[in-house]
Amino acid sequence: MAVTTYLEAIRQALFEEMDRDPAVVLIGEDVGVYGGAFKVSEGLLEKFGWERVIETPISESAIVGAAVGMGYAGLRPVAEMQFIDFIACCFNQITNFAAKSHYRWGAPVPLVLRGPSGGGVRGGPFHSANPEMYFVHTPGLKVVCPATPYDAKGLLKSAIRDNNPVLFFEHKFLYRRIKENLPESEFTVPIGKAVVRREGRDLTIVSYAAMLHASLEAAGELEKEGIEAEVIDLRTLLPLDRETMLASVHKTNKLLVVHEDTRTGGIAGEIAALVTESAFEDLDGPIRRVTSLDTPVPYAPQLEEYFMPNAAKVVAAARELARY
């Protein structure tokens, strides 16, 4: 067991997978000599060399395109976005090339596209995005949003071994803030499985990524008021684990969805629809959402805090929901 940060866990997954399989390569901007903007890939160049740690021009479309091609040739490329906001620059390669490839002509694209997402770090409108839902709405992709070092490592290893394009959204707020004892031995975490992080009987809070931690903090506060919240970490947004959520709602009869992504078109809407369709009889109250506002991510700390959910906002919403 060793105390490992979320960021180190990601680096470990890259090291271990590249060590295990020579088909795994890393491609992105500044990933080699510099070790990546957040130093996620620090040390990889020294060990794996220029052939497997590939520095590119500032060309997000070319990075993803080249990675798709490498996948066709039998490699397992990991492509890095320096900040996930820049994924918009390669939208076409992801949604039209990679996502449709297997369905259209049976050509798997074993690609991992990873990068730092999320706000709370005063990054402003172009370094704070949560763009996951563009891709959850794209059949053929898998979308992973880990919240803990264990999951970050285990899910990245699964993503690299997957034959499909996996978008791996790392939350940059968690990079160095969240630490965990990780086993020395090899482990993976399956894609597509949510997990109950805290058991409770009064209501279900579904969340993922950084907001999982806000939700857990809120659950601690709610406990003081005698409200027992069950907290589910989705871990994967596509494919979505319906069963874990439905089982929890069957028990608690109330559902609150918390995400840092903006409100309209966020995963909360989809979850509300599927729970209403599948478990209407289980519900004792309206499905509630705590999300960011429908605005770009603002820069000033006062504005960003107003924009984003936090534990206090989750507590307030949960308290209200618990009254039903």
Place this chain on the structure above:
Amino acid sequence: MASTLNREQYLELYYFMRLNRELEEQMVRLFRQNKIVGGLYSSFGQEAISVGTAYALGPGDWIAPMIRNIGSLLVRGFKPRDILTQHMARYTSPTLGKDGTSHFGDLKTRHVVSPISMLGDLIPVMTGIAMAGRYLGQKIVTMTWIGDGGTSTGVFHEGLNLAAVQKAPLVLIVENNQWAYSTPVERQAPLRDLADRAKAYGMESVIVDGNDAVAVERTAREAVAYARAGRGPVLIEAKTMRMRGHAQHDAAEYVPKEMLEAWKKRDPLDRYEKFLNENKLWDPKTKKEIDARIAREIQADVEFAENSPFPPPELAAQGVYCEGCHTVEADWKRAKEEVMPPRSGVKPEWPMQLFTGNGTQLSPANKVAIKSKPGKKSARASSGTKSGRAKAGR
């Protein structure tokens, strides 16, 4: 000019070009009978490019055709029935009816990547395959095509720039057919020659008469050899003319008649037949035999396609993910021991040789950092010193 092809190969070039044209003429008839489900994009007048360039490749090389490169698919071993069933959305098509036109491929045997409709995206994809091939020791070349209009896209730039900086073994054919749908090339780029775009990437380029099959094939062969030797990517601008509309629905009344008349005299098949005649590479009997064979093959495959079922509707819900139905396997042509266990010993620093005159005059990075022999590259790129090499374990 002297050429490397033998008589059989010259005749094969004719076979593919004529098959390309006759197959498309047949598909026009099927379109008029409402048997083509979607659009039909003609390459009439551009057959020498599709066939001549693809013909210059070896079996291990890769292509990604664009919508009009029916001829390239035929050269690569696909049959008229594949193209017919694709257009007719039959269950027997390479995509089982999930996609149409030339949007199909074959990763394992023919090394053909299916294009998407968005232009330019194939360039980085084929660059990636070229880079992977180099890493795997395959000594392959990748080839793709783009029209004059497609050179205006951002990803055209990104892809070629990456290919050039990586010295990837990529050959890009720019088919300048004068028209991007209804917009003339003069309104697409303020350039007389689209080959000039290559200068911006420090890469080789060459212009060829795209209606001269012999010149196209020879030029492509040279470009492929250049790329295979590790000298970097090549752009070939093949000047030609789109003799039909953008697609079958488009009467192309915007194209000046004089222009069509002028290009009609340069028809690639007429010219190639003349070449075969003048060089006594065939006689009327041989031509008749080849033409008859083509007619037979097309007839048989039209019957096959027409008798093929449409896909079962529930197929629509299947195949979004690869769930173990396909394997992902690299074809290693170098000893894995060269890279496993990993021991590159590269120093995480840029070598001083990268910077001409102590950085006062920057030179292209690829002169130092990117070598065609990857095994040796890492050590040299790390420092270029003896100690750097020693650390790399060599």
